[in-house]
Amino acid sequence: MTARSTTDTTRDIPEATVARLPVYLRALISLADRNIAVCSSEELAAAAGVNSAKLRKDLSYLGSYGTRGVGYDVDYLRYQIAREIGGTQEWPVVIVGIGNLGHALASFSGFRSRGFRIVALLDADASLHGKEVAGIAVRPFDELAAIVAEQQVAIGVISVPAPAAQDVADAMVQAGVSSILNFAPVVLSVPPGVDVRKVDLSIELQILAYHESRKAHTEAADLDGMPSGRVNSVSGAAAPEVSA
Amino acid sequence: MTARSTTDTTRDIPEATVARLPVYLRALISLADRNIAVCSSEELAAAAGVNSAKLRKDLSYLGSYGTRGVGYDVDYLRYQIAREIGGTQEWPVVIVGIGNLGHALASFSGFRSRGFRIVALLDADASLHGKEVAGIAVRPFDELAAIVAEQQVAIGVISVPAPAAQDVADAMVQAGVSSILNFAPVVLSVPPGVDVRKVDLSIELQILAYHESRKAHTEAADLDGMPSGRVNSVSGAAAPEVSA
DNA sequence: TAGATTGTTAATCGATTAACAATC
C-alpha cells in the first residue's frame, strides 16, 4: 500500500499556498534588489498582490521565520522559501516542439534565472535539426529517451500542436519524465505519479471574455463616478494537480 | 453603491465553473468532429478530464440542457455553453510587446478559432514598425488609444518585459481596455472594474519542481509495482479574478 | 513599559463529491 517514507519532515503545504510561494519569492527578490532588509507582512503582501492575513497563513506552513513586532528578514525568508520550493537546485528541462511558442519558451530568460536549465530542444521536423535557437541546437525527437536518461531530466515542456501532444507525453513518461508542463490544448492522459500542469492560452482569453460580456450590462449603472482606487491584482494560475 | 442592473438574468456562475466551461466546449467540439450526436455526462467528463459529478454540477448552473436517461445533445449543449461564455461574438484583441512571446501569440491560430480577432500588434521599438507578423503589421505603441477606441477593443494582451508591463497596463486602462491577459512576471495594479489574468511561465515550472522535489523521497517505496492505470489529467489555470 | 507585528485560532466561504430522487 505504498507506505510513506519515514523521512517525513515535509509538513504538507496546501496547493493554493504552493502556487503562491514563487510569487512571494519574486517579491522578496524585488525588495532585496531595492536594498530593503526587513519587511512586514503587510508590505510583502502588497508587493505580492495578496492580503496580509493570507500571506502570514501561507508562511506559517513553512515555519516561524518572522519576528513579532518587527517583521521578516528579507534575505532569510527568501532563502527559506527558495529551499522549500526546490529553488536552490538546478532542474534540467527539455522542450519538445520548436514552433513559434517553443522558440519563445527557449528564449525566455526567466527559466534560467529561476533554476531551470534547458538541456535540449527537440522537434520531429528534420528541417529544424541542427538549427540553433537561443544558443541551443534543435535535435531529433527520437533522442528524447537518451537525453532524459543522460541528463536526469525530470521536467518536460510540450509545445507541439494538439494532435501530437499525447504521443509526446507518452514518450516523455516512457523516458522517465515525471512532471510535464503542457501548452497544447488537449487533456493529456498520464499514469499516476506524473504531474501535469496545463497552460491554455485561449481558455484564459475565454474566461476574460466571459466576465467582459457580463460587464456590459452593469456599465451604465457605474457611470456615476464611484471611487476608483487601484487594486493590486494577482491572478496566478493556481491549478489543481494530477495523479497521486 | 452601484446597484446591479435589473436585467439580472445572469445566475451567477462560480469562478471554478467558469474556468471549466471552455474545456467542456472544446470537448464537445471534439465529439462533434467525430460525428457523435449525443453523449452522457460520464463520456463528456472523461473527454474533459473531470469527474462526472463535477460536470453535471457545473452544467446545472447554466440550466437543464440534458435529457434524463439519455444524455446531452452535443450540438445543443455546445451552443448553450458557447452562448454563455460569449463565444458567439467576436472579440477584438490587441497585443502589446512583439518579442518572441508576442510573436508566438500573434501566430497562435487558437485565438482566431475561438472568437478572438487580433486587430493590432503594438511595440515601442521603432525598428519593428511596419514589419508583418502573422500577416499583421506591427504599429507604434502610441497608437494604442486610437486603435482601442476605433475598434472597440475590450481585451488586451501584455507580452512586454517586466519593467514595462505596468506602464502598458496603465495605458491600456486609460484607453478603455477592461480585461488584460498579462504574461509579464509582475503584479499589475489596475482600478476596480478591470480584470487581470496572469500567465506566469516560471511559476508553473516552479510549482512542478516543488512537487518533483518531494517525489524523490518516496520513490524507493513505490518500486513494488503498484497498479498504474492512466488518469486523465487536466490542470487548467483556474485563477482567481481581480477587482469587482 | 508601550507599540508593533507575527503566528494561530475560529468563523466563513466556496468547491468538490457521493448519493439518489426525478424522470426520460
Added chain:
DNA sequence: TAGATTGTTAATCGATTAACAATC
C-alpha cells in the same frame, strides 16, 4: 414497465479572512 442517466441535495473538504493572543 425496467433501465439509464440527469439534476439536485447534503456532506465533506479545502481555502480565505478577521480577529487577537503571544511576544518581540
